[in-house]
Structures are given as C-alpha cells and as structure tokens.
Amino acid sequence: MKEFVDLCIKDPSLYTMENFMFFLHLTGLSVPEHHLQYRFDPEKPVENLINPHLRISSFEAAIRGFAKSDKSKHAITSVYTCEGIEDVCMASLYHFLKLGLAIKVCGNCGKYFVPLRRSDAMYCDRISPFNASKTCKEDGSQRAFEEKLKIDDAEKLRRQIYQAKQMRIRRNPHTFPVRSFSAWVTISQVISAA
Numbered sequence: 001m002k003e004f005v006d007l008c009i010k011d012p013s014l015y016t017m018e019n020f021m022f023f024l025h026l027t028g029l030s031v032p033e034h035h036l037q038y039r040f041d042p043e044k045p046v047e048n049l050i051n052p053h054l055r056i057s058s059f060e061a062a063i064r065g066f067a068k069s070d071k072s073k074h075a076i077t078s079v080y081t082c083e084g085i086e087d088v089c090m091a092s093l094y095h096f097l098k099l100g101l102a103i104k105v106c107g108n109c110g111k112y113f114v115p116l117r118r119s120d121a122m123y124c125d126r127i128s129p130f131n132a133s134k135t136c137k138e139d140g141s142q143r144a145f146e147e148k149l150k151i152d153d154a155e156k157l158r159r160q161i162y163q164a165k166q167m168r169i170r171r172n173p174h175t176f177p178v179r180s181f182s183a184w185v186t187i188s189q190v191i192s193a194a
Helices: 002-010 017-027 058-068 085-099 136-151 153-171 178-193
Strands: 034-039 075-080
Touching: 002 017, 017 085, 075 085, 136 153, 153 178
Parallel strands: none
Antiparallel strands: 034 075
C-alpha cells in the first residue's frame, strides 16, 4: 500500500480508481466487502413528515419523508468488513478515491495526511514534532519562512527594512505617509519575486 501511495504522491496523475484496482489485482488483494447502512433519527420517523391524509404506499411515504427530512439527523454510511489493519488501509484508500480526496505528505512532520479544507495544503493538523504548543500547519510555515531568511540575505535585509518602516508608521503615522509605504511594499515584493 505504501509503495502505491508514495508513487501517487510523486505523480498525482496515477492516483485513479483504475490504477488502484490494478494495484490490488497485481498484489492479489481486494477491497474489503462493504455495504451501505442507513441510520435514521428515532425521535422523528420519516413517515411522519408527510400529510397522513394522503393515500400512498408506506414505501412512497418513507421516500417522500426522507426527501423532506433534515439530512443532518440521518446518516447514510459505507460499512466495510475488515479483518485486519491491511483491510482498513485498503478500504480507506478506496473510499478516498471514491470521494476524490488526495493524500499528501506533511512538509513539517513527514507523515501522510488528507487535506480536507484546502486541496493545496502543505501541512497537517497534528502537533508539530518541533514545537509541542503548535500544529504542523502553524509551525511548518513559520519554520519554512525562517529557513528562507537564513539562506537568502537579500530577503533578510528586505524584511528588516519592512519591519523598520512599518514600526515608523505605527509610531508616527502623520510624518510617514501610508501610501508611500504601500508603494514600497509592492515594489519590494516584485523585486524579491524576480
């Protein structure tokens, strides 16, 4: 499994259901047996959500009641029958592929994660191995920025000038115009990007 996931992280075009099924065939594995399971809110049966005076079948009443119901109270889930951790991993990967969720490696801790909120996320939400009071998302970007400053002397100088000008505006807003600072920031960003 790890070999397939690592290959798909290197080349995202290989992260498809067809390639996953081919991988399972090559390794002699299969997706664990699964089925859909429906859970309903027991306090408010779906049949009671429609007009009781209508003459319809109980099946139609259930379908119409479910269509009008609050879906947050009802859950339709896929249930997998797993014999071991290998089956859990295969079922998870199969489910991720069905939902179109990518797997990435955290740029801070190096562990796998699934970016749920942003597809371009670089860091996971685990506790950082370098700072126990921050998550990888909080600590990783800070550490990357500090590493960039150590390597790039020009960026370090630009950052020092930026901080000095910003402090001057905060202390004496009437003597140093904000427009000129904004123009300087724009120009310095263009120069540093080049």
